[in-house]
Amino acid sequence: MEEDIILRELEYKAVRSSGPGGQHANKTATKVELSFDVSNSEALTEDEKNRLHKKLSGRINKDGILKISSEDSRSQHANREIATANFLSEIKEALKKPKKRKKTKPTKASKLKRLKEKKRKSEIKANRKDPLK
Structure with a gap:
């Protein structure tokens, strides 16, 4: 994964943010939608693309585009930074390879x-039996 190339491939789109905000929210496009064409x-x-499609299947649409949006701040610039940071953390997390499990044997003491x-339990159960039989 080459981060600087990925950052150049990102596409940003500014749209109006939802929710309350009055006049400011009605006339400024502060929400930022980030699009990345994984395919x-x-x-x-190719291996990384396959891993991303598998791990982020719920966030990638049928055209192979990953979309992330941010409307946390009232500033478009801040939302752009937040969306980019969220995108990079998602990508890095999805590309992590899980560690292989090392097989271990039980110790002699265990x-x-x-x-x-086991012996103690069997003795307890044996003592429950009727001695006359």
Whole structure:
């Protein structure tokens, strides 16, 4: 993943933000929508593209475009920065390879402890039986 190339491939669109805000919200486009074409990106390898499609399948549309929006701030510039930061963190998280599990064996002490407890349980149950039979 080449971050500087990805940042050049991003497309931003400013739209009117929803919710309250009065006159300011009615005349300024402060919400920022970020679009990234995962399928046609030159910064990602095919393996990375496949991993992103798999991990972010709910956020990527059928055209292969990942969309993220931000309307946290009243400033378009701040929302652009927030959307970019959120996008980069999502991409990095999705591209992380999970660690392989190392197989471990139980220790000798844990085996002995298990067998000791098993023996104790069986003795308890054996003592419940009627001695006349």
